[in-house]
Amino acid sequence: MTTTAEPTTEPVTTRRPVLTVTDLTVVYETEQPFTAVRSASLQLHRGEILGLAGESGCGKTTLAYAVNRLHQPPARIASGSVVFHDREAGDIDLLGLKDEALRTFRWSQLSMVFQGAMNSLNPVRTIGYQLDDTLKAHVPPMTRAQRKERSAEVLTRVGVDPVRLRSYPHELSGGMRQRTMIAMAMLLQPQIMIMDEPTTALDVVVQREILREILRLRDELDFAVLFITHDLPLLLEIADRIAVMYRGEIVELETAQRLHAAAQHPYTRKLLGSFPSLTGERSDFVRSGRADEGFSA
Numbered sequence: 001m002t003t004t005a006e007p008t009t010e011p012v013t014t015r016r017p018v019l020t021v022t023d024l025t026v027v028y029e030t031e032q033p034f035t036a037v038r039s040a041s042l043q044l045h046r047g048e049i050l051g052l053a054g055e056s057g058c059g060k061t062t063l064a065y066a067v068n069r070l071h072q073p074p075a076r077i078a079s080g081s082v083v084f085h086d087r088e089a090g091d092i093d094l095l096g097l098k099d100e101a102l103r104t105f106r107w108s109q110l111s112m113v114f115q116g117a118m119n120s121l122n123p124v125r126t127i128g129y130q131l132d133d134t135l136k137a138h139v140p141p142m143t144r145a146q147r148k149e150r151s152a153e154v155l156t157r158v159g160v161d162p163v164r165l166r167s168y169p170h171e172l173s174g175g176m177r178q179r180t181m182i183a184m185a186m187l188l189q190p191q192i193m194i195m196d197e198p199t200t201a202l203d204v205v206v207q208r209e210i211l212r213e214i215l216r217l218r219d220e221l222d223f224a225v226l227f228i229t230h231d232l233p234l235l236l237e238i239a240d241r242i243a244v245m246y247r248g249e250i251v252e253l254e255t256a257q258r259l260h261a262a263a264q265h266p267y268t269r270k271l272l273g274s275f276p277s278l279t280g281e282r283s284d285f286v287r288s289g290r291a292d293e294g295f296s297a
């Protein structure tokens with residue numbers, strides 16, 4: 001996959017960090033307590049797409065929810081720290097944020113596109129109403145005209161015609177609904193977006209289009225993305241670095257290029273081996289995108 005944006009030659013890990021997760025452990029306090037995330041550490045840099053890969057049930061979603069403090073009982077953060085390095089306000093301890101501060105932080109600084117998010121639009125409200133409502137709640141000083149302009153702008157950015165502001169969710173295709181959710185997540189210009197299998201439910205062509213859009217927007221707006229998926233070939237194409245999770249632990253964290261060329265952990269090698277397109281002659285194909293170009297750590 002190629003992108004229209006100019007590739008950057010600066011290694012992502014030399015950029016300033018925007019999020020640091022250190023030794024995060026999350027336990028489900030069920031009858032038999034279960035440690036779903038064990039001592040996970042990672043750092044996300046400005047403008048970076050960090051992939052989080054691993055088989056179903058390895059703890060990816062639990063980790064993402066805990067970072068955003070969206071986890072619910074029986075999940076409990078047993079130990080560790082999550083620090084957001086705000087562009088203006090400096091370091092913020094996310095695990096220490098109280099309710100109001102946490103609400104403000106979510107969406108405006110860190111937004112999330114959930115698995116199957118396209119089904120979470122309100123069916124009885126227009127797209128325009130839902131975008132407007134979010135702006136009203138988070139940016140009260142904005143006028144109605146400014147909100148409308150901003151809503152039209154984000155839709156345009158994700159490739160949806162702003163006439164769709166007047167549409168109801170059922171009038172849009174699955175791809176358009178998913179783009180709308182990405183627009184919603186971008187609405188307040190967050191510094192971080194967490195995307196949990198954002199395109200898995202879509203057909204391959206639409207998936208590609210949306211991914212290309214995400215790369216282009218990242219290059220243009222410089223937000224960082226934590227991109228969660230079990231689809232390793234896809235991450236090799238779009239991610240700068242990839243963290244591989246296995247049974248709750250991050251067992252490897254490398255640039256996409258190095259991971260593909262010389263995976264260290266046996267599980268990563270097994271994962272790579274389970275995608276025939278990564279091991280045969282066609283393997284050049286998957287490394288032909290931006291992620292291939294000049295960002296050795």
Ligand SMILES: Nc1ncnc2c1ncn2[C@@H]1O[C@H](COP(=O)(O)OP(=O)(O)OP(=O)(O)O)[C@@H](O)[C@H]1O
Nearest residue numbers: 028030034036055056057058059060061062063074
């Ligand atoms: N509410 C819960 N109570 C107990 N255990 C849970 C709960 N939710 C998840 N788990 C367990 O935690 C582990 C990690 O689940 P999680 O959903 O984070 O994995 P995942 O890697 O995101 O999987 P998938 O790719 O299928 O979404 C799994 O073993 C799961 O069974």
